[in-house]
Every structure is written in C-alpha cells, then in structure tokens.
Amino acid sequence: MDAKPRRTLEITVISGEKIRVDQNPVAENVYVVIRPEFINCYTTKIGIREEGLIAWNEKFLLDIPMHAKLVTFEVQCKKYKGSRPIGVARIALSDLEGVEENNFLQMFSYGLTDWDGRRNGVIHFSIRDCLISEMKHVMGISSCGFEHQVMGFQVNEKKSNDVVIAMTSR
Template sequence: MSRTLEITVLSGENLRIDRKPIKKNAYVVVRTDSNNIVTTRMDKEGGNYPSWNEKMVMDMSMHVRFITIEVQCKTVMGIRNIGMARIPVSDFVGGYLPENYLHFLSYRLRDPEGDQNGIVNLSVRVKATEPLEVLSCSRTAAWAGEHGGGSPGVQMSEMKTGNGGGVVTGVPVWWSYPRNY
C-alpha cells in the first residue's frame, strides 16, 4: 500500500557553504525511502536564494514516517551537502484536513555538523485515492432489512435458547487477564 505525493520544491533561503553564501548550482534531492529518490534541476543563477519551483510526483509507502529533503551544491570541489531536513509525514497526512489539500511548508536546514543553514520552501499534496466502500452499522441494518434479515445481530432463536424474538448485538469490550491483588 502506498500514497501518491505531489511535492513542489519552491525555493531556498540563505544557503551557505562554510559560512559563505553559495553562488550557484544548488539543487534538491527528495527521498521518501531508499528506493524512491527524485532530484530537481540545478539553479544556476539564484545564488544563496535559489528558486526551483519544480513539481515531483512520487509514491510513498504507508509505513514511511519521514521524508528527507537535502539541498546540495555542485562546486569545483565536487558535490557539497548544504543542508538537510527530515519532514514528518504527520505534517501533511491525517488530521482534520481532506486529501488533496495543498500544504505550504518551510523547514530549517541543518548542515552536516548540525548547524542551522538556511530554509527550504515547498508544497505537498497527498493525491486522493479511490475510497474503499465501508458498510456502516446503519447501512448494514438497511441491507439486512432489504434482504429479509430483519435487524442486524443474531436472532436469539438461532442460538437455540428457546426464547424467540430477542436480538443479541456485539459490544466491543477491552479484555485483560485477571490481576492478582
């Protein structure tokens, strides 16, 4: 089971390498897990305030708890890690907001030493899935009535108690083993 995410990496703010503003060639790597990695194009002109505005559609497993965002920069010394943010999935999944709600989020980046190093701005939308049909108690009762089953539950006469006409319904109860007091 997975969800489909639509992530738009918008921009970065105040990005630095060795406490100096970056000049160009910053890009973002987005990971939902080790097998699902997407990269933005390189911003060649934005300096330490790059703008990507790049939309990515990716799958995210239901068990994933964090998405990783890494801002990297290509320099003459090779690829340098500017900063990283771990985004809790709970920031945009669940709660009271509907699926397909567009979340605009900003996260502080941490460099490899753990120091604050800029901000990344993005939007995230969980794409709506086809809803599963769930029978509620009222729909079950309506279905049973339409199909000759009467009200939901087990007829007591079916339980061979000798008493007819009553209905047994299930009530969930927490059960624990008896404690020795």
C-alpha cells in the same frame, strides 16, 4: 495480485533562502534531492538565484509506501569533482497529515541543518495528496524505452469510457 498500499504526493520544491557553503552565500550549482523513506530519490535541476533566494519551482509525484515515516530534503552543491551536501531537512510524514484529509495544496517552510547540526537556511515547498492510491485501475505502460512511463486509469468505471493519461519523466 494486489499492489501494496501506497500514497502519492505531489511535492513542489519552490525555493531556499540563507543557504551557505563554508559560511559564504551560495551562488550557483545548488539542487535538491528528495528521498521518501530512502526508497527512491528525485532530483531538481540546478537552482536559479533570485533576490536572495535560490528558486527551483519543480514538481514531483512521489509514490510513498504506507509504512513510510519520513521524507528527506537534501540540498546539495556541485563543487569541483562531485556533489557536496550542504543542508538537510528530515520531515516526519505525520507532520503532513492535514494534507491527506483536506486534499488541497499546502505550503511548508522547514529549516535546513548541515552535517554538523548547525542551521543552514530554509527550504520552501508545497504538498498536495493526489489520491492515486484510491484508483482501482492503474496501469503503467512503457512508451519511449526507459525514458518515460505513461500511467492511465479509468475516470469513472460505471459512467464513463474516458481514461486519464499522465506521463512521468525520470
């Protein structure tokens, strides 16, 4: 049975600036949740405050179905007993179409809005299309229980016996 068509994007969440909580500059406990079309979510670690920016510098491989229309970046703050959303950017995948054609790293900066619709900072990230969806022989193998999954595919099925292996963590 053939797998459903998908696209894999490498997204690196770089940093955020001018992000505030209750009109105060955010000092700590800020992280980003990335949701492609509300299917899965990927979460960064707590950001590090550097010279007015909050730095994450975390890379994710997102499997995005071909029918997907948007990717959501949600900046949240761990506060008291739970997490509090403080800014969101919903980005149409059609805005990122040049990534697919050129297959090289592209940088983006998008404005964040809070849940009342007010501007609340900017998020900086990069995107690169990994073209894994074009590989014919992709296979997932459980390597360490539920912690990691190893993915491998044949590099060139006509001329090579080499296999590329990648390990993803959840």
